[in-house]
Amino acid sequence: MYEPGFITIQTLLDKFLPHCLEFGFFLNPNRFREAALLPFTFGHASRPSPAVLSAVYLWGVHLSHSEPLLLEEHSFMTRALQHAATDPIGAHPDAVLHTLQAEVLLAYYLLRVGRFLEAKCHAANAVSLALGAGLHKIRCTNPHVPTAICLSSDIPISLHPPQDDIEEGERINGFWAVLMLHKYITIALEPPMSVCGTLEAPGIQIDTPWPLDIPGYAEGLLHPDVRGNSTVRNFLLNMVDHGHHGHSTTALNVKAAILFHRSAQLAGQWTPNMQTREFHAYTAAFQSINRVIETFRTILPPLSQLDVKHPSTRALLLIHALTDAAVIKLHINFSYADSSSKHHCLTAARNMTLWVAACHVFIDEISRVRSLANAWPPNSEGGEDELMERLRSGMAALSALSDESSLTSMYSGLVDKGLF
Incomplete structure (x- = not known):
């Protein structure tokens, strides 16, 4: 089994780990x-599994901006995909969890480089592993029998305590990393009527x-009395969280997703010709x-108070x-006919600097403004000049955060070519 030399491994870890979250x-x-970095062979039980090491090395190469390393990126990707497929049936004591981590890293990598179908496949693998290993039932208030996961036809594997x-x-x-990946993948790549999933x-x-x-x-914040019960369902019912867990940056990220x-x-379920019963539901x-969104917004640290040098600032943005x-x-869906929804959309889009959905709103509004050329004076708030400036600012921020993302490059190219 191939592994880079020790110095290269150090370099790749240094490139990846500061951005790993x-x-x-x-x-x-x-x-x-x-x-x-332990001095053992590739695949040794004391080191991370080959699957997760290979996925991390791939990301390290991708983020390195080193031409000699980037020339080998395809080879690193091939090895990472091979190990993710074969490691779960190996003898590594953490094969399941490490393969899960590898699948998540590969899904994000493939999404980033525009290989969307493969990204969906690896995201699905991650969901299956997480559910099969019972990770959705950790510290459940209702006792349950741990689920064994079968990764081949006759080899059951379960997690050790x-x-x-x-x-x-x-x-x-x-x-929760798998759940967030699942949310992003389904929103980005599924048709609006199919935004659901496993x-x-x-x-x-x-x-x-x-x-x-x-x-x-x-730091010992995982107290023995922490338990979970219908975690997502209770959140969507606007039930109040208690304790540290619901307000960590990681938890806030999950909730936002x-x-x-x-x-x-x-949005995908809406049709203008709903029957009365469907409409009321x-x-x-x-x-x-x-209501949940508005409640959630009240617990977020205001953007005006963020320290740009703090490690968590990127996540909070x-x-x-x-x-x-x-x-x-x-x-x-209601922004064209309902003034309140239009206000919500434009206000949200003005607040955003990082998300493609905001650019969709500006693009739609710019198109509408152009169709009503005399609706506003050129420099008024909500006019084309102001909307174009916000659109370009949003795309510049997206590019700075993800300059190699296929989706970002597509939208940036449309704006730069004057198509919007």
């Missing part, structure tokens, strides 16, 4: 680095408590999620952007 990394970074809070925290955060299947109840930020587990996904679901669901994107998704 942005790509769904849920293992403890300090423990991972220490284990990765966690050795400490850090290891249990990896499993908790691992489940994690919304009948009979699947998520009881795992909200995640802490990774350092919190080492859930709200964005739920709003996209509702839709209206009730619409008002309910709108994304949380705000997802929340505004949820507002846009929820109200966009």
